[in-house]
Amino acid sequence: MLVKQRISSVGIHAVLIAYSVLALFPLALIVLNSFKTRKAIFRDPTGLPLGESFSAKGYDSVLSNSDFPLYFGNSLTVTVVSLVLILLLGAMASHALSEYRFPGDTFLGLYLVLGIMVPIRLGTVALLELIVSMGLANTLTALILVYTAQGLPIAIFIFTEFLRSVSKEIKDSARIDGLSEYRIFFEVVIPLVRPVIATVAVFSMIPIWNDLWFPLILSPGEESRTVTLGVQQFIGQYTVNWGAVLASLSVAILPVLVMYVIFSKQLIRGITAGAVKG
Amino acid sequence: MATLELKGIKKSFGSTDVIHDMNLDVNDGELIVFVGPSGCGKSTMLRMIAGLETLSAGQISIGGKRVDHLPPTDRGIAMVFQSYALYPHKDVRGNLGFALKHAKVPQKEIDERVNKASEILGLSDLMKRKPRELSGGQRQRVAIGRAIVREPDVFLFDEPLSNLDAALRVHMRVELLKLHQRLRNTMVYVTHDQVEAMTLADRIVVFREGRVEQVGTPLELYRQPMNTFVAGFIGSPAMNFLMARVEDGTVKLADTPVCKTSANNGSVKLGIRPEHLALSDDGPFDGKVSVFEHLGGESFLHLTLNDNQTMVAKLDGERSFAPGDQCRLGVRQEYCHVFDESENRVVE
Ligand SMILES: Nc1ncnc2c1ncn2[C@@H]1O[C@H](COP(=O)(O)OP(=O)(O)OP(=O)(O)O)[C@@H](O)[C@H]1O
Ligand SMILES: [Mg+2]
Numbered sequence: 001m002l003v004k005q006r007i008s009s010v011g012i013h014a015v016l017i018a019y020s021v022l023a024l025f026p027l028a029l030i031v032l033n034s035f036k037t038r039k040a041i042f043r044d045p046t047g048l049p050l051g052e053s054f055s056a057k058g059y060d061s062v063l064s065n066s067d068f069p070l071y072f073g074n075s076l077t078v079t080v081v082s083l084v085l086i087l088l089l090g091a092m093a094s095h096a097l098s099e100y101r102f103p104g105d106t107f108l109g110l111y112l113v114l115g116i117m118v119p120i121r122l123g124t125v126a127l128l129e130l131i132v133s134m135g136l137a138n139t140l141t142a143l144i145l146v147y148t149a150q151g152l153p154i155a156i157f158i159f160t161e162f163l164r165s166v167s168k169e170i171k172d173s174a175r176i177d178g179l180s181e182y183r184i185f186f187e188v189v190i191p192l193v194r195p196v197i198a199t200v201a202v203f204s205m206i207p208i209w210n211d212l213w214f215p216l217i218l219s220p221g222e223e224s225r226t227v228t229l230g231v232q233q234f235i236g237q238y239t240v241n242w243g244a245v246l247a248s249l250s251v252a253i254l255p256v257l258v259m260y261v262i263f264s265k266q267l268i269r270g271i272t273a274g275a276v277k278g
Numbered sequence: 279m280a281t282l283e284l285k286g287i288k289k290s291f292g293s294t295d296v297i298h299d300m301n302l303d304v305n306d307g308e309l310i311v312f313v314g315p316s317g318c319g320k321s322t323m324l325r326m327i328a329g330l331e332t333l334s335a336g337q338i339s340i341g342g343k344r345v346d347h348l349p350p351t352d353r354g355i356a357m358v359f360q361s362y363a364l365y366p367h368k369d370v371r372g373n374l375g376f377a378l379k380h381a382k383v384p385q386k387e388i389d390e391r392v393n394k395a396s397e398i399l400g401l402s403d404l405m406k407r408k409p410r411e412l413s414g415g416q417r418q419r420v421a422i423g424r425a426i427v428r429e430p431d432v433f434l435f436d437e438p439l440s441n442l443d444a445a446l447r448v449h450m451r452v453e454l455l456k457l458h459q460r461l462r463n464t465m466v467y468v469t470h471d472q473v474e475a476m477t478l479a480d481r482i483v484v485f486r487e488g489r490v491e492q493v494g495t496p497l498e499l500y501r502q503p504m505n506t507f508v509a510g511f512i513g514s515p516a517m518n519f520l521m522a523r524v525e526d527g528t529v530k531l532a533d534t535p536v537c538k539t540s541a542n543n544g545s546v547k548l549g550i551r552p553e554h555l556a557l558s559d560d561g562p563f564d565g566k567v568s569v570f571e572h573l574g575g576e577s578f579l580h581l582t583l584n585d586n587q588t589m590v591a592k593l594d595g596e597r598s599f600a601p602g603d604q605c606r607l608g609v610r611q612e613y614c615h616v617f618d619e620s621e622n623r624v625v626e
Binding site: 167169170172173174175176177178179183188191192 | 325328329330349350351355356357359360361363364365366367376377380381424428
């Protein structure tokens, strides 16, 4: 019995490690090669950046490029603001849908999650026209609005499921304690579903940070470029500055990583808190 | 300290009527228990008193003042829920003081009231713990403490003990009773456990399908149940009901006279509590033992009468029976409850 458990635990770990290696390999490759000379990248892509092959020139050109911090800031602004809007509006809408009965509530709930089934990129042309006619072309606002719309349906879908499971009696006792409906939402409901918020945050964040499509179409202007778009300037028609491309990608991984670490702490806390009864 | 008055209360959810016409006067300091089977509208009634549910018709007054237009927090009530409903991210002290903090009560007074409540309930050593670090009984005490701290006119309890195990339930029942004797507040307590109802209540309100079947002290309900529903609901084990006939003022079971009654001739239901049956050589209930349960100090005898009706008797632990034994039981006149064909009590 014990032996069997031992074997199965070894097996599980083997599978997990294999998966981790597979998933991390391209990332490691990016980071490794970002420290190598152009020649070394092509001669020996998997080699370590040692001795002659080491070069921080990529980072040099990225960091000395005065535009890069701007792109970086743009990406960060767009991601953080969109994320805040998605989480706030999504959670509030879901709270209303799960807590209050009003005429047309089912219809509204369906309408709000319908977006899951319609890829927002299908509407690119219409979106572009809309954004241009609102005078928002080449602004971060355009991206924030589009990303918020893109993220809301799935966020509402998930939040509604979890907010329904929040005990009605807790909300009722908060009502007896004299809290307004807003304070019930912020002070009682939100703390109860923090892990869910972290989950939604993690998988809403990554597609926004990584998106190239909408920055390219809605805000290609010099001032409003995001990192993903900014990297493109190192990819010329005839030459590609691989060192710089890889270096900027490596730097771009960092904030996602940091946010993920922050949120995942919440995630793990949520999972273990649920495991112990109560 | 306040009276509670319910007048002509009705409640429907869509087209289903849940409360039909509820009238009740609760005296100051009284502990009223709502009891009834699942789904009969007890919680709904309580939530209407609390202001968590709107009325379809009727009035609620607390301390002589109409409150049914007020939000829950202004009604002078506090409610304890079945699931405790503690705020999981606040420690015990935070939970107890939350309502007061929100009402902008000065910190000094909050501390005083919280400390007093925690002392009453024996929570003083647990003040820094989160709800998930407490046992079920401790959580329930925090929930009760949260109600005490608000110093309400009326306490509302919705099955506060039903999540606890049997031993703890008995213990907390006694605690609640002590608490009531100490605070002397008006309390409304909902349960579907008739033992809780009998032990706690000053008066019991028996619900069935949104209607009040009977209101009275526990002993009134036990001694003079107004219909078979109340008779069967109050008392454990439940009352035996036998089909019988009345002939010229005498209740007869297959020609054997059992007791006198003022009911008219015809068929009636005869109700007898198991604890009122006794072994008797010339008793009217003659049959074969089908099951005999011995519990030590007492025993339950399941008897199949000669006309195939069954009854249960609660006897002392002195004698033993085997299945198939012949046995005769008798009952005293004053312990016979006679119900007419519409299941209502025949008043003697
Ligand atoms: N929000 C609601 N919408 C529709 N019907 C409801 C609602 N709340 C309660 N009911 C119905 O009202 C009836 C009474 O419910 P209530 O919760 O008051 O019963 P109860 O006596 O407290 O039962 P229990 O002992 O199981 O708690 C039930 O039939 C229930 O289905
Ligand atoms: Mg109930």
